[in-house]
Amino acid sequence: MSPLSKEIIEKLNKEEDIIVLGEVLDFYEYLRDKKNKKLKNKWLDIDEDEPTKDENQLCQQYKKSEEKFIPLEELIKELNLDGE
DSSP states (O other): OOHHHHHHHHHHHHOOOHHHHHHHHHHHHHHHHHHHHHHHHHHHTOOOOOOOHHHHHHHHHHHHOOOOOOOHHHHHHHTTOSOO
16 A cells, blocks of 8 residues: 555544545545546547458458367377376
8 A cells, every 4th residue: 555545544534524524535436437437438439440351351261261170178188188
């Protein structure tokens, strides 16, 4: 925990005025909401790009390929890597 955090917590712990504590909590909530909105807006500003011709061709080639893939478990057994 940072020294600033410790100092703030100690001061708030000693504070007896409920109104001051309420104001601090309200301000914390305001800051949290403001930062969440800023983060949400950053995600909304991200533009998705369209795949390039090369990416489309690679995807089509992969879909058309008839290569048979060996599941990892079978490969491990064939290479005797499973310890058995």
